[in-house]
Amino acid sequence: MTYNHPKILVAIDCLVFGYDTTENNLKVLLFQREVEPFAGEWSLIGGFVNEDEDLSDGAERVLEKFTGLKDVFLEQLSTFGKANRDPGGRVVSILYWSLIKLDDLHRDIANEHGAKWFDLDQLPELVVDHSEMLKLGTEQLVHNAKSRPIGFELLPEDFTLPQLKQLYDAIYGKSIDDRNFRKKILSTDLLIKTDKKDKTTSKKGAFVYRFDTEKYNELRKQGYHLDLNV
Amino acid sequence: MTYNHPKILVAIDCLVFGYDTTENNLKVLLFQREVEPFAGEWSLIGGFVNEDEDLSDGAERVLEKFTGLKDVFLEQLSTFGKANRDPGGRVVSILYWSLIKLDDLHRDIANEHGAKWFDLDQLPELVVDHSEMLKLGTEQLVHNAKSRPIGFELLPEDFTLPQLKQLYDAIYGKSIDDRNFRKKILSTDLLIKTDKKDKTTSKKGAFVYRFDTEKYNELRKQGYHLDLNV
DNA sequence: ACAAAAGTGTTGACCGTACACCCATGT
């Protein structure tokens, strides 16, 4: 070790949004802390960074522990580092956020770890500065929904346009005009229409679409930047 | 101390953009590292976080040390934390960025600390992942120039429209249409025209303007969001 | 008088928004 300076505990907190396609609402994964201070209180999922571990690997480890998921949308958001933010000691915490397709499996795995999915409008009090983290993440979600195709991280691979619209409605907290939404989303030319119909929510049935990930990645390499402007 | 986990060195690096009004170009503040590894090589200004110090206070301390400035634009950008990023030991580094009005005083203070202002197109090799930090900060600058009035952080309090346009040209790396630029910037109604003229660059002289900070803050409280769309 | 920078308006193309009805099908 070359440097001679005070060392600090480094933690990762991970804000996980899951979308429940059947209920049509956005949820957040929280867990009950097991250690003092604040044992038993609700917090974002998190953990300490190991000495030989990349931050991004630590975030993946935390996420996989509580959801069983790998290779999903997971990005760094911001770092929280007030000297006295945690009464248990000096901890600098790096906030990540993740978007997942919520299904029963993830509910079960969450359960095993004392974690639970909460509706955004029925959140409990959160420890330390986690409410601030949640606020930041929610803003990020709204902001990103306009500029990147993050909606498809939250929906199953096969989805219908009414489903996609409901997701955007949930994110923005208001109802978008149906015709304009279709026009905009289809004009990106990044949706693949299949000939299947999903009849679970109507007699007529809604066509099933898929997001064209390859095409999007190809375009992105060429500097393309999606702007949904919904 | 309640927690029992490995502790890690936490550093702050600060990417400082300065705009030189006389030369009309953007510069970045770099300094020559004094300690091994990489002693003598160029790096962003930075330092280690003290145990009882808020991250934001640490960033302010670093910035003041090298520029003599307080109370200027200074925001957190991102955190770099690959386990082996620094061969001198495990260091997690939080990147901040700052915008300042560059004048001779700041050049002198920088000099005292072995720091120097570099043109963006004449940068030396940088240590560790600092080139990545610079890239991120440059993108941030371009992106923010469109959505927030950051230009005024880089110009003196009194400025002319030709100066402001040259600044935006420098940020975007291309020349904006003069008439459209004036229309847009004046339509925000956030510039105060004074009756002074600056004749240093022309015989006719250009009117001196000021940014209406109070009005902007007032509007912002009401949820207003500037969108320059230059 | 002339050089050099400051200042000024109009038009056409495109995009966002508002808005109401028909379609397909299971019961």
Added chain:
DNA sequence: ACATGGGTGTACGGTCAACACTTTTGT
């Protein structure tokens, strides 16, 4: 036949981009 959700087009207004000439004044 009817109820339910899926699907479709148009017209208006506002915003962005392109474009060239006049004004001022120091030398």
